[in-house]
Amino acid sequence: MSRDELAALQLSRLRATVADAYERVPLHRARMDAAGVRPADVRSLADLHLLPFTAKADLREHYPFGMFARPLGELARLHASSGTTGKPTVVGYTGDDLDRWSWLMARSLHAAGARRGDVLHNAYGYGLFTGGLGAHYGAERLGAVVVPVSGGSTARQVSLLVDFRARVLCSTPSYALAIAEMAEQNGVDLAKDSALEVGMFGAEPWSDAMRAEIEARLGLRAIDVYGLSEIMGPGVACECEAQAGLHGWEDHFAFEVVDPETGAPLPEGEAGELVITTLTKQALPMLRYRTRDITRVTTARCDCGRTHLRILRVTGRNDDMLIVRGVNVYPSQIEAVLVGLDGTAPHYQLVVDRQGRLDTLAVEIEAAPGVANDAFPAIAGRAAQRLKSTLGVSCEVRVRSPGEIPRSEGKAVRVRDLRRKEA
Secondary structure (H helix, E strand, O other), X not given: OOHHHHHHHHHHHHHHHHHHHHXXXXXXXXXXXXXXXXXXXXXXXXXHHHOOOEOHHHHHHOOOOOOOOOOHHHOOEEEEOOOOOOOOOEEEEOHHHHHHHHHHHHHHHHHHOOOOOOEEEEOOOOOOOHHHHHHHHHHHHHOOEEEOOOOOOHHHHHHHHHHHOOOEEEEOXXXXXXXXXXXXXXXXXXXXXXXXXXXXXXXXXXXXHHHHHHHHHHOOEEEEEEEEOOOOEEEEEEEXXXXXXXXXXXXXXXXXXXXXXXXXXXXOOOOEEEEEEEOOOOOOOOOOEEEEEXXXXXXXXXXXXXXXXXXXXXXXXXXXXXXXXXXXXXXXXXXXXXXXXXXXXXXXXXXXXXXXXXXXXXXXXXXXXXXXXXXXXXXXXXXXXXXXXXXXXXXXXXXXXXXXXXXXXXXXXXXXXXXXXOO
């Protein structure tokens, strides 16, 4: 579609979604009433900013089904977050929602280079997490041959990748590196011994440095796929083979970038917080959902010819940002400095603590196999110097032995926060 045709479709679907949310979801109706906004006030896409924001806390406060726009008997599936930091966020889908999700994931896979008949090795976790089933049903809709291996049993994953000749790998980027590491320990070079050509990696922020590491060790093109359970799951946006930004599927979602502090809309190209409104979701319509992801967008046409706007690489999350001696730092920025450092493996953790009234940051990195212990101080010194010169942050760097930093079969745990919670 042309940009004008896409905008007309968005407006039609936005007006229908706002009316539905106002009529069926008490929270949206109460907030719009408090703001003096009625569904009829949304006459153009520019009026989107009139609507109040929605946040993850709203889902937790209305646990489990208080934000659903359809009764439970009309739903086909429930998903939920892990709830490790409180009540889980619960999301629901009608049969039509699941159908659209499958088509959007099929579209995303095709944009990434996957094709009908490809063997697709799905190492995303299955269950309440949306990644595994989202990729699975999208791949089946595309016509791919799905290997539903889920996460874990990493040595077996390596064997299956080689034996089943998968062309496409779906996993978190950190688990892709864990698979590569296991293969190398077992004498398998997946870049040569497998048929892998396309990797669909998401569910956690990752840097261009990690992309290069994955591509070199697995011998594939590493594609970024983006999604949130609260909005749909994976497939809200996806890179194409040009790897020049995530195509946000604007026929089903409206995207904004706002100032993280004030909530004011920002012009195209400026970095801020990504805000998403669903346009076709039945069970759980979300109005101006604050993702906490920091990024930029562009409507410049991609070399692939697609007209959907592009979400440039997510550089971090508002709620993951660390303030170290007055400097704002995101874990993904630290990762970009550390990945590829001589003598190290691409595994790290950030340990945040508090001494008196000041927060402290220690960076734990892992030595590459075969590196002698007496080389650890020099590696730590080089890492500390690079962090200081690149990010302006002075911090302690600790080098751990190979295998000492925990591996993740799902989303990597990058930050260990040891600070005492305030009463």
